[in-house]
Amino acid sequence: MTNGEAWGGAAERGPGLEPGREPSPPAGPEAQGVRVAQLEFRGRADEYFRIWIVNILLTILTLGIYSAWAKVRKRRYFYRNTFLEGDTFDYHASPVRILKGRLIAGALLLLYTGTGFYGLVWQGLAAGVVLLLLPWMLVRSQSFNARNSSYRNLRFDFAINTGGAYRLFLRYGVLMVFTLGLAYPVFAYRLREFTLGHSRFGTTPFRLNGDTGDYYLIYLKAWGLWLLSFVMWIVLLTAITIFSASRADAEPNPAVAGIMGVVFVYVMIFIIFSYIQVKTTNYILCATALATHRLRSTLRVAGLLGIYTTNLLAIVLSFGLAIPWASVRLARYRMAHTALLVRGDLEAFTASAERDMEATGEEMSEFFDFDFGF
């Protein structure tokens, strides 16, 4: 899994990095001692297909109850097939806890839909309540997922800081309202900084050494791309109109133009979404440090777009049966472009001793620990 690539060479070749924008590597004589530990996903589409279809069958037969077990099974399959330095990750969540989280999320959804019947005021109120709970839910589910993930039997952790999450949402929520959304990239960056900064492997915290300005630039480029595509579209449309006007027999068909317009917008959203995803993931991961180690992400926009497009086509044409194949090859691609740049000792992490000390206090917080996501 490892090769002897030195830090400098690796960073220069990393195609996902903006030249001159990558977070500066730790300079110094030790830089020579960096080796690239490549992540690898070894799951197989045929094997995962069988797990996936049985998951669905049992979920239907148990009227949805098994979905929590299905989720754990799916996630475990992906974690346990993700290799780093010859060992795998693992996922330990209790399905019962996930079921509880889903029931709460389902109740919230039902409440929200139900209030819709009674008028916009009530629905607005319900949306407000959900919005108020959002930072709390974010912190709780981050903590749940971190604590239930491990590598080499050492658990990840997340320092609960609910007050910090509320301050973050309040500060940037207000900023976004006043800037009409232009501050969104700043918020997105701070949010990632918050979640990463509170995550730990054992007792060792992750650090994000990025820069808001560089992160904002990614969005500026994406917005520029959006604008450019519209200019191109208008030029194209004008050209078509002039061309068809010059032919007497052809009358312009507004319906066709409309459909083409919708397709065009969808394709552009697809491309720009992938662009933002690739560039921000690369940026954030490359700026992430864990003790003396760093992460490296070299996703390519064209590569991911190709995978998304073929995945979507395969899923639609196979009536959904290609979903397992699509998930496996996406995971394989992502992992093949993610690496840990190891500097020093990878075994010098320690587990939290608090876990045993806080046994009683934990009980209370564990009651609120669940995974919300559907």
Place this chain on the structure above:
Amino acid sequence: MISGTYFDGRTPARRAVTLQVEGDSLHIHGLPEALAVALDEVVLSEPLGGTRRSIALPGGARLEVEDHPELAALPLRSSKMLTLVHALERRWPLALLSLLGVVVSIWLLITNGIPLLAQHAVQLVPPEVSETLAEQGLATLDRIVFEASELDEARAQRFRRALDELAAGTEMDGKMRLEFRRGGGLGANAFALPAGVVVLTDELVELAEHEDEVRAVLAHEMGHVVHRHMLRRLFQDSGVVLLLVVLTGDIASVTALGAALPAVLTQARYSREFEREADDYAYHYLERRGIPARRFGDMLRRLPIDDEHPGDELLNYFATHPPILERIRE
């Protein structure tokens, strides 16, 4: 002797070990100090695909072992339920049988389960809620597309009486309300909202060559009202989306777009079923009142519907209304 890796749970250090069961304890060789743990204190993780299994030891340490048959022979505690699930997942014939089960149950849910549930669910909706929904729906349409009606009051009054007559004897007796609007972008059209609110556009009234044709349309809309189609559709459409979310739930990102298509298809299917039901209602009414059934057909034929592609199977799946010619034939 089975070889594996030992992780103490305190550091990510790995140690190659071998394990062996002797009597009622598990012996681990290869650590600085020999380790033996009672068998009833260890738990073997459930089998999952071809992934490694882990043996949880007391105190948080774990052994990771490749999933080979020798392991299954050891008397270790493991989840019985998930071992059974794994047996189902391991073989292609069983997986294909599961696939068949999934297809059949999804089909049954869409054709019977969800409509049946929706039919019961609408009974639970209080009348005030239906009224709010109707008001909101009408207000939205008024804002987006409708304009005030220019129909003369005498005709409007005649159609209102016709609708009241239609409702006589049903549970909607005296609860119907007929609204007239200029359709604008919607053109000649009629709508049935919850709580007995029916909307006719001026364009539809103008298009009719005989007042019985309008009566036929009213009867069709009455069918929607009596069968509570709008509310049922609301429930059924949400049901389909919920089903898809539960089934495909964890595919985040763009691939989820692929799930939107089946939702649109089933929702269109539900809509066509409701239209047929409302058509039936209209024909029965016309028959009872001695109005020739062709009045409804005449009206349908006059509607400027652009998705008229008889025989085009693919488009049929997308259409929210059955093909006009088919409806007229019936």
